[in-house]
Structure formats: C-alpha cells, structure tokens
Amino acid sequence: MVLEQFKEKDFAQLIKWIDSPELNYQWGGPAYDFPLTTEQIATHCANPDITPYLFKVNGDNVGFVELLKVSNTQYRLCRVFIDEAFRGRGLANNMLEEVMLKAKSQFDCAEISLAVFEHNKAAKKCYEELGFETYDQEVGRVVPNGDSWDLALMEKRI
Template identity: 50%
Template sequence: MRLDEFTEQNFDQLIQWINSEELNYLWGGPNYTFPLTHQKIRQHCSKQDVFPFLCTFKGQNVGFVELIKKTDHHFRICRVFIAHQYRGQGLSAKMLNQLIAKARTEFKATHLSLAVFEHNIAAKHCYESLGFKTVSIEIGTRSFRGKNWDLVLMDKALTQKTSKENALKEA
C-alpha cells in the first residue's frame, strides 16, 4: 500500500467515487457541495495547509485522505475515503497507519485530531482501533436534509517511534 500526493490527474477518480449528495456530505462535510468538480477540488487542495493523498493498493487506486495543518505539530485527518469495492478488507486502517507514520516523520506531528459523524460506526471503530479517543461530541452542529448529524471529535497523541516499533518495521 502506498500514499502518494493527490494531484489534478486524480480529480476524476475522486469525482467518480463521491457519487451521491449524502456520500459527499458524509465524506466532505460542509466543505464541498455536490457534485464535486475539478474547480472545487482544486480550490480546496491548493490551500497551503491542506495535504491530500491518494492511496494505492496492488496497483489500484483505492482511497483518499487528507492532513490539514492546524499548528506546527498538530494536524487534523480529514476526508477519509475507501472506494466501495475495497471496503471490508482493512484498508482504511492500513491507509491511516501510513498517514499517521507520515504525519509523525515527514510533518513532525505530535498530535492528530479528526471528526467523524456519530452514525458512521465502522469509521469510529477504525479510529478507536488506531488509538484515537473521543474528546467531545458536537450535537446539532451539522445537518443533512433536515436531520442532525452529531459530530464526534477524536484525538491521538503521537510519540516518536520506540526502538521496538522500529525493529518491528524493519523485520
């Protein structure tokens, strides 16, 4: 599995994946309106604090994820997406583990945060399995088609890899 920089040549792939208004809101929150367009993606991804990545697995594009710089050492994980045909294979956790390692080593992050809709149970379990802890729940701050979607805010402190983790990675 690889995380590569998400570039304009990948925009059509993302547009193909995010193919409904509800999926668009679940994935992008209020930052994107449906349907996605090259202009909307370019406008968002060109911000200097946004670091988008395309995830590939066995030569196939399987997902998308972003890091958003909040401070020099705090980054937020946003817009996590695994293509429908690749779900249920543990790829989200693998992609996020790579993103966490990249955040730690390349971006020198010591703190990661994210937000997930309360009803997105699979995503919440994935984040919890990676050591993210719920720090608060925003009730009534987001809504889709007149229905409130509660937002769970989660955090994870990063430490430098221990010698044991380094040994496991090299094995």
C-alpha cells in the same frame, strides 16, 4: 500499498467515488458542494495547509485522505474515504497508519485529530482501533437534507 500525493490527474477518481449528496456531506462536510467538480477540488487542494493523498494497493486507487495543518505539531485527518469495492479488508487502517507515519516523519506532528459522524459506525470503530479517543461531541449538526447528525471529535498523540 502506497500513499501518493493526490494530483490533478486524480480528481476524476474522487468525483466518481463521491456520488451522492449524503456521501458528499458525510465525506467532505461543508467544504464541498455536490456534485464535486474539478474546480472545487483544485481550489480546496490549493490551500497550503492541506496535504491530500491517494492510497493505492496493487496499482488500484483504493482511498483518499487529507492532512490539515492545525499548528506546527498538530494535524487533522480529513476527508477519509475507501472505495466501496475495497471496504471490509482493513485497508482504512493501513491507509491511516501510513498517513500518520508521514505526519510524524515529514511534519513533526505530535497530535492528530479528526471528526466523524456518530452514525458512521465503521469509521468510528476504525479510528478507535487505531487509538483515537473521543474528547468532545457536537450534537445536532443539521446537514443539507435537514437531518441532524452528531459529530464525535477524536484525537491521538503520535
């Protein structure tokens, strides 16, 4: 298992994974329009406060995650994704543990936060298993298809 810098050569993998408007919003929030394009990804990843990673297991591209710098000691996990073919194996936990280690060792991060839609039960359970606790909630966030999704805001000291 290895966490690598996400590079332009990896953009096509992300575009392949994010294959519906609903998944696009659940994964990327308002940061991306569907369908994803290389231009959108390049523009997003050019932000110096964003550090994107590709997660590989036995040479297979398995997942994606970003660290967003909030302050000198606080980072946010964003756009967490595990390929559907690899779900249910605990790999999200492994990927997130790796990215939190990088946040602490490379960026001197003391606190890490994230946001997850409440209906994404598997993701929320994963974050809770890693020690994240909900500190706030945004109720009734309207998403592009007109539905209303609640958003849990979670954090953890590392």
